[in-house]
Amino acid sequence: MDEVEDRLVTALAVGEYLPAARLPPERELAALLGVARVTVRSALARLVDRGVLETRRGRGGGTFVRTQWPASSSESVGRTLLARWAGIQDTADAIALLHGALAAAAAERITPAEAAALRDRLDAFRQASSGAAKQQADAVLHRSIIDAARNDVLRSTLATLEAQISIAAPAHLWGAEEGMAEMEARATRDHEVLVEAVCAGRASEAGQVARRHVGIDVELLEQAMLRAGQVPTADPAHP
Structure with missing residues (x-):
């Protein structure tokens, strides 16, 4: 899971996903990263806890980029x-x-x-x-x-x-x-x-x-x- 978290952080840092962008659904991210969906879910949760990502509920919701490169x-x-x-x-x-x-x-x-x-x-x-x-x-x-x-x-x-x-x-x-x-x-x-x-x-x-x-x-x-x-x-x- 640490490697998946590192890759997601790096993808944000180099601008594959830009601030305010919505990340693909967990299923798509899992396919892109070549890992299980549960692994992606855990990595996303940790990045939300770190303040790198945020989760929005309801219509138009999902996981969004809050900041591109925190320290x-x-x-x-x-x-x-x-x-x-x-x-x-x-x-x-x-x-x-x-x-x-x-x-x-x-x-x-x-x-x-x-x-x-x-x-x-x-x-x-x-x-x-x-x-x-x-x-x-x-x-x-x-x-x-x-x-x-x-x-x-x-x-x-x-x-x-x-x-x-x-x-x-x-x-x-x-x-x-x-x-x-x-x-x-x-x-x-x-x-x-x-x-x-x-x-x-x-x-x-x-x-x-x-x-x-x-x-x-x-x-x-x-x-x-x-x-x-x-x-x-x-x-x-x-x-």
């Missing part, structure tokens, strides 16, 4: 990320390569209607509020690029790898509140270049931008490790 989180975050770090680097490298391949394929295959829809997704990302709304708009934009690539094998492989790098959520991490605005501005610039390359059919450029862009995730995890008092160890294979 008590640092030990859990450092322990969780350090244990997974070598695997995170290798998996993140594979994810970046797949995103590049999918973006290049999308640039070669995108239809005018799909290009117009992708530009709409970019506008939606620009206009979304900071935090959860932008996190959701980001996911929709990237799904549109993946769909335009029309390759179910690559899509499935990417989903499998992203599930492996996830701490405890199906959502991409979004970082800590203090660096969020800067990260979102950088993501906006990357999205603008990426969408233009895809829509214009510039496959090589689209692939390069996509590979670079998804590196933001690893940088956010590195920042979390440093904040937790751990120094990420560089893998010589992935400088």
Whole structure:
């Protein structure tokens, strides 16, 4: 149960679940974490007692994030990320390569209607509020690029790898509140270049931008490790 609690705390700290977000039901969390439902229930209860989460009753109720990174989180975050770090680097490298391949394929295959829809997704990302709304708009934009690539094998492989790098959520991490605005501005610039390359059919450029862009995730995890008092160890294979 301690490991499950650590993973949930880390998922909050790195922004897989943002403040005020409702966590998935216990059954879904148990599947995501690969543990029994009773184990998830116990871990959630302990986090409610710690003031990290809160439970709301009635219509629209559930378990919600109260705070992203209280002082008590640092030990859990450092322990969780350090244990997974070598695997995170290798998996993140594979994810970046797949995103590049999918973006290049999308640039070669995108239809005018799909290009117009992708530009709409970019506008939606620009206009979304900071935090959860932008996190959701980001996911929709990237799904549109993946769909335009029309390759179910690559899509499935990417989903499998992203599930492996996830701490405890199906959502991409979004970082800590203090660096969020800067990260979102950088993501906006990357999205603008990426969408233009895809829509214009510039496959090589689209692939390069996509590979670079998804590196933001690893940088956010590195920042979390440093904040937790751990120094990420560089893998010589992935400088």
